[in-house]
Amino acid sequence: MRRRDTLLQHGDALAGDDNSVAPPIYPSATFRAGDAGEFAEMASRQRHPRYYTRYGNPTLQRTAQLIARLEGGEAALMTSSGMGAMSLAVLSLVASGDHVVAQTNHYMGTSRLLAEVLARFGVRASFVDQTDAGAFEAAFEPATRLVVLESPANPTLALTDIAAVAKMARARGALTIADNTFASPINQRPLELGVDVVVHSATKYLGGHHDLTAGAVVCSESLVARMWDTAIVLGGVLSPHDAWLLLRGMRTLSVRVERANGSALRVAQFLERHPGVERVHYPGLASHPQHALARAQMSGFGGVLAFQVRGGYAETERLMSRLQVFTQAVSLGGVESLAAHAAVVWAGTLSDEAMLRAGIQPNLVRLAIGLEDVADLTDDLGQALGG
Ligand SMILES: Cc1ncc(COP(=O)(O)O)c(C=O)c1O
Structure with missing residues (x-):
């Protein structure tokens, strides 16, 4: 049908x-x-x-x-x-x-x-x-x-x-x-x-x-x-x-997801160019080690990405405390953009060693991109990264 x-x-x-x-x-x-x-x-x-x-x-x-x-x-x-x-x-x-x-x-x-x-x-x-x-x-x-x-x-x-x-x-x-x-x-x-x-x-x-x-x-x-x-x-x-x-x-699923796909790619590209960022994880980036697989099995790459702040846990906490447009909260997929310091979220359930085994580095931040103007999102990340 x-x-x-x-x-x-x-x-x-x-x-x-x-x-x-x-x-x-x-x-x-x-x-x-x-x-x-x-x-x-x-x-x-x-x-x-x-x-x-x-x-x-x-x-x-x-x-x-x-x-x-x-x-x-x-x-x-x-x-x-x-x-x-x-x-x-x-x-x-x-x-x-x-x-x-x-x-x-x-x-x-x-x-x-x-x-x-x-x-x-x-x-x-x-x-x-x-x-x-x-x-x-x-x-x-x-x-x-x-x-x-x-x-x-x-x-x-x-x-x-x-x-x-x-x-x-x-x-x-x-x-x-x-x-x-x-x-x-x-x-x-x-x-x-x-x-x-x-x-x-x-x-x-x-x-x-x-x-x-x-x-x-x-x-x-x-x-x-x-x-x-x-x-x-x-x-x-x-x-x-x-x-x-x-x-x-x-009713608005495809409109929201397609917009989030586009904004997440823009945010990922912005972060990839930023000197305060060590690494960006987003399947839509050519630099993602599985980008070819992403293209083969996905028709869009989603609104969630993760990145590693240059520095460690303390620098990441500082970035989190500076964010103004992103809301510091768990979850994803909603109209508001959310940010979560992964090591903080997982601390209650995984030991430090188990976290590292699972790829959760102390400087990993997960972003769930919502429907705000993407320029406000990149501006917010830019000021929080201090550049
Ligand atoms: C990939 C994934 N699966 C399942 C769940 C669990 O969903 P719920 O919180 O609705 O029980 C989550 C929650 O964050 C999730 O991210």
Whole structure:
């Protein structure tokens, strides 16, 4: 049905919609049956959009439908956060005795889920250098059932060769999950690259305004059916109010992401030329060691970049304290530009050695580019860098 930007405006429509132009919101936690026969029918169906909201709700249904279509998947499950989506996908697809292959670099919640939570239930995980497809190959074991990918990864902006790893996994009978939060479906469509499940923190680009927390899992109908029992038991259902707000945010997804792509490249080029900057990490720069891979698997390079300040931790903290247009905050993908000193963010969860192993240098700053005038963003970085 239709092209992407038309889908963004109409792809959530459901058969039987009334004549309201903006989508309705159904806050109801439960739905009335007309008679005993209908009640029995509602109760007997696994996924009914008008039975009980944890099992389904028309506002959640339309949000899921739109995200599934954007990613080119058959179906989606909405969750109350991005970690809710990742936990649901992982916990649905592994059992005690299984082995998982994942990356050294993931969003920290994903790393902890795979290393700490799974270990408590007898599931082992190996973590490999995502930039080396051969490292994935070497990590496969007969018990490997799942491969977890994140590209570009948080916060290093390193890439995984998604098609190569997904192909390897398929050949060995393992499923692949890809976290597509950083790229968004505007810049990258992992299902087309052979991945089985796409996970989003919809808190980021999909929502786009730093005003909601949500997640989504996109895959085939048969995999949704496999995840369903776990989904309703874990119970991390998205509130219909937030699903509605997410839908509203998604109307402008491509406009926001395309603008952020352009501004992030401008900021990356500015920083690359600045004497106060040691190194810039952005897949859209020709200097990114995986730029060719970025061009092959992404149609845009995203609004997030990282850079290393010339100097160390103290110089980086000084820069952070001088920023005026950038807001010092975690998260990304919203209309306001945010900056975070990565070593400060990760200090609570990783030791200094583990941080260095994960490429989080003491002078690494992550920038999430929003919709401000890009000249104000580069001016702000220029004055904060002291030049
Ligand atoms: C790549 C990535 N995946 C998942 C998450 C978790 O999302 P949420 O905070 O919505 O649970 C984040 C959050 O920063 C993220 O950056």
